Amino acid sequence: MFDVILQALGNIVDPQHLIWLVLGVAIGWWTGIIPGIGSIVGIAVMLPFLYGMDPTSGIFLLIGIYAVNNTSDSFPAVLFGIPGGSSSVATIMDGYPLSKKGQAGRALGAAFTASMLGGILGSIVLLAVLPIARPLVLSLGSPELLMVTFLGLILVGIISRGAVLMGVLGATVGLALSAVGIAPAVYQERYTFDTIFLQDGLSVVVVALGLFGIPELLHLVTTKQAVARPSDGRGIASLTSAGLTRGGKDVFRNFPLVLGSSWMASVVAIIPGIGGSIVTWVAWTIAGLSKKKNKVPLGQGEIRGVIAPEAANNATDGGHLVPTLLFGIPASGGMALLLAGMTLMGVQGGPQLLKPEGPNGLVLIVSIVLALVLANVMGTAICFFIARWVARLSFVPGRVIAPFLVVVLTLAVFQENDQIGFLFITLGVGAVGWIFVRLGIPRVPVLVGFVLGSSIERYLWISMSRFGTDWLALPQVWVIFALAVLLAVGSVALNRRASRSAASQMKWR
Amino acid sequence: MSRLGVPHLIFSIVAIVFFAAMGILALPFPPTAQWFPLYTSIFGVLISLAAAIMCLVAVLRARRASTAQNASVPVGAAEASGHQATLETEGIAVLDLDEDDAVLSDPDDERGMTARGFAWLGVWLGFVLVGLLIGYVSASAIWIGVWFRTVHKWRWRIVVPLVAVIVALLLLAQIQLNIKMPGFDWIKSVFRW
Numbered sequence: 001m002f003d004v005i006l007q008a009l010g011n012i013v014d015p016q017h018l019i020w021l022v023l024g025v026a027i028g029w030w031t032g033i034i035p036g037i038g039s040i041v042g043i044a045v046m047l048p049f050l051y052g053m054d055p056t057s058g059i060f061l062l063i064g065i066y067a068v069n070n071t072s073d074s075f076p077a078v079l080f081g082i083p084g085g086s087s088s089v090a091t092i093m094d095g096y097p098l099s100k101k102g103q104a105g106r107a108l109g110a111a112f113t114a115s116m117l118g119g120i121l122g123s124i125v126l127l128a129v130l131p132i133a134r135p136l137v138l139s140l141g142s143p144e145l146l147m148v149t150f151l152g153l154i155l156v157g158i159i160s161r162g163a164v165l166m167g168v169l170g171a172t173v174g175l176a177l178s179a180v181g182i183a184p185a186v187y188q189e190r191y192t193f194d195t196i197f198l199q200d201g202l203s204v205v206v207v208a209l210g211l212f213g214i215p216e217l218l219h220l221v222t223t224k225q226a227v228a229r230p231s232d233g234r235g236i237a238s239l240t241s242a243g244l245t246r247g248g249k250d251v252f253r254n255f256p257l258v259l260g261s262s263w264m265a266s267v268v269a270i271i272p273g274i275g276g277s278i279v280t281w282v283a284w285t286i287a288g289l290s291k292k293k294n295k296v297p298l299g300q301g302e303i304r305g306v307i308a309p310e311a312a313n314n315a316t317d318g319g320h321l322v323p324t325l326l327f328g329i330p331a332s333g334g335m336a337l338l339l340a341g342m343t344l345m346g347v348q349g350g351p352q353l354l355k356p357e358g359p360n361g362l363v364l365i366v367s368i369v370l371a372l373v374l375a376n377v378m379g380t381a382i383c384f385f386i387a388r389w390v391a392r393l394s395f396v397p398g399r400v401i402a403p404f405l406v407v408v409l410t411l412a413v414f415q416e417n418d419q420i421g422f423l424f425i426t427l428g429v430g431a432v433g434w435i436f437v438r439l440g441i442p443r444v445p446v447l448v449g450f451v452l453g454s455s456i457e458r459y460l461w462i463s464m465s466r467f468g469t470d471w472l473a474l475p476q477v478w479v480i481f482a483l484a485v486l487l488a489v490g491s492v493a494l495n496r497r498a499s500r501s502a503a504s505q506m507k508w509r
Numbered sequence: 510m511s512r513l514g515v516p517h518l519i520f521s522i523v524a525i526v527f528f529a530a531m532g533i534l535a536l537p538f539p540p541t542a543q544w545f546p547l548y549t550s551i552f553g554v555l556i557s558l559a560a561a562i563m564c565l566v567a568v569l570r571a572r573r574a575s576t577a578q579n580a581s582v583p584v585g586a587a588e589a590s591g592h593q594a595t596l597e598t599e600g601i602a603v604l605d606l607d608e609d610d611a612v613l614s615d616p617d618d619e620r621g622m623t624a625r626g627f628a629w630l631g632v633w634l635g636f637v638l639v640g641l642l643i644g645y646v647s648a649s650a651i652w653i654g655v656w657f658r659t660v661h662k663w664r665w666r667i668v669v670p671l672v673a674v675i676v677a678l679l680l681l682a683q684i685q686l687n688i689k690m691p692g693f694d695w696i697k698s699v700f701r702w
Contacts, residue, residue, distance in 0.1 A: 165559055166517070172553040179549060183538070190546060191534065214633075215626075222622050410636070411690065415689055427633060427637070431627065456545070457545040464541075
């Protein structure tokens, strides 16, 4: 193991790889600070450029984008009360009131420091899980992996926001989209409609940019609401280095809260589908439990209400990487793209990555952990040192960014396959994505279903070839399947009970 | 969670048709190529059928509830008074977030947003088609120029350098980084580059 850590450290200090991590941090930082563009759009735009890249450099680039996004999205949340991403919504509850009180610097200082510590603690959880999970993952055969992947897919469908059945339906739509192209086991064109460009199937860039990039952009241009109000200028004016430092000190004063929130978030985030948006609310609620330590009630500008969600937010990255790297099951939309990016560079997630004879194996995983730590430190340092000057970027309205995004997204799609047909398919998927947004149907399950489609088909095909239908009688398969059904039925029941209870509460008001 | 309604019902029915068509098209494939799409389509039909039933039940319940409410409280709105009641009778929901930040959410505007989104998607499609005709670089230049001149009313002295920078960056990316541009080959063939 010591050898592995040394090699991973070598990867981190290698300027050839480090430069890509720095670039990723810069992109992730920018996509986080501009409201409306998330890490998913940032990673999806970069995916076409990963072809032929060194896997370590490419993964560092993606990790940089993913990790820092959660830190810089605190800017719009604290300064304007607008979430930079879905996971920074809880930060608004206390961050924005603090900004209104003229303590934006303190709130942001606390948010950045808590984010950094959360990210580091989440990485440690990933490292700690590795020796426990490795023998378990390596012992799984194709039928078990098929069922585990199926379980992951069901979980993503039911845990994502929105109606449970709609989420699972979305995941199935993703599976259907992954069936397009030549079948992997035998030369058979499926759903290509006699076109040549569809023979290779749909690329993840087409699906991700269609589902996320286009609807986010349409949202930017269709909303009439202004990003910032004139009064928000006060927030930026109060961004002093003394305020930022005070926020940093607040975090260390509340270190047990950081530790608890990060630990909870990274462990819970191991379950696929539990994203930052859920975990941050749990952390915020936990912070509210200790009424003695809170100087003002939560929601009225209590610094602990900023620290807990921000630490939890970044700690989820470490947890999300556990199923993504070890089982090949993406825990979120961003992780689905990370997994797709790894596949583009010839690195398979799951058991292949853990085998000692694998091309990259453990060294790559440990390198990812170290890259995650370094990206969090770099992102926080950028936020601290140039916060006052760059915070004004958040003032840029969506209608100024939109035309450039149209140009960049179009180019990214064309770059992927050099085929004009994919541009039209992306716009079609974008229309579907916009319908999903308007109807409140979660889009992450579609992307995860699409990315998992090839793995599910591969495991299904190997299981059928090796065992025929006998694999269906394996007890371990039944146990995992029963767990999936139980979780699905349980969440539908819980959801219905929650709706009824909400309805009865409304009736009594 | 958004409340299930008629649009969700329509969506579920479309999904049933989509998965049924997928399953039917998968039938002629050899077994190894058939398994995955066939099982996916069966699962998809079952899930979308369940979703359609749920949506139908939700729609019927909502209709029954609104009919009952209209029959029992006919004068409720008329008795209400004040600014908030006026807004509510006009169909505008009032949500007080803060003492000085009241957000008015207009249901008509919500509906209009869906239509505006599709209109913008149409504009994007136009951009792609123009790109095919005159080349990506020139289409991008026109797009950015027209946008900032008409939407933001920026002055020519700002728009022209901006467009020049965009064109220079795109050409640099095309030549130096070998980034592929849609429609560029067509332009190349015209000018015999």
